[in-house]
Amino acid sequence: MSKQSEASLVDLIDALLPQTQCRQCGHQGCRPYAEAISCGQADIDQCPPGGDQGIQLLADLLKLPAKPLNPAFGAQRPLQVAVIDEATCIGCTKCLPPCPTDAILGASKHMHTVIAALCTGCELCIAPCPVNCISMIPANTEWTKANADQSRQRHQAKNQRQAKVEAEKSERLNRQKQLLAKLNKGKTSV
Template sequence: MSERNEAPLADQIDALLPQTQCRKCGYQGCRPYAEAICNGEADIDQCPPGGDHGIQLLADLLNVPAKPLNPAFGITRPLQVAVIDEAACIGCTKCLPPCPTDAILGASKQMHTVIAALCTGCELCIAPCPVNCISMVASANTEWTTANADQSRQRHQAKNRRQAKAEAEKSERLNRQKQLLAKLNKGKTAV
């Protein structure tokens, strides 16, 4: 039995997805989409970045007939990357949180830029930009590879871990503050 066949089905499906985390499938990323396919809640024809090739891979894995991409979820396009018009960028940082792979560098009130080699072309940074300084251009890469998908998955998982840690730390700080306030209020009522 191959290593792929030993992995849980959701892992096998996720391994076939492009890991752009674009949400065009209707789910919050590639892993949730893989789980939805595994649970029979989503069809194999919902991933525009994966296109016909991705649908065929999923069909082969699941032993179901391939079908064309459902146009309700978009169309397959050549690879693109985000580019920021740095002269127009106001440094608002609204493009940073939606980037699934932290491919955008910048700080508040500073110019931002995209690291093209890390950009998945998801387009999630475009809508939040208040000055419309982000556009999509053809990627220098002619093909999204398994190595690109693996890198994207790792960066996305690292971002999620970092965000979860930050949320846990924030929650812990708030709890400590509440406990301190409760002690202070208790001390005031005792006087």
């Protein structure tokens, strides 16, 4: 398979995934799972949020027989969203980095809240919370293709922003190292 057709297949698979970025499939998000499926390193039955419908869509695309969700990766259930008990929240910000779509708003030492319309129900914010103030409740809606597309865009934007911050940090450190090297060179030549 050519690189271009492999990339196209990854795009097609990724477009069928729910984009919750929950990592229940054993990969770091929907795109890495799509990449693993496309090269035969993962099976189509590992996505609980996609459930039976998602498995069927993947099976149809890849011309494979459908199979039930592998219970080792979790169980299919209705969409849930995170809620923060604002009275208990201490504003530690530990829930912010794992949120794949920046659905949590808050600042250090201030109460946080979840924008329900942006929450994918991934549950990645629960474990880092030191005061257990985050819980999951049933969503008032079904997860749609439009939700998945919005989630993919927000996740990509967050990844791009984080990469830019890391590149800027690396550049600053390199400039500091160069400056220190110049200063140290000047001291040794005196």
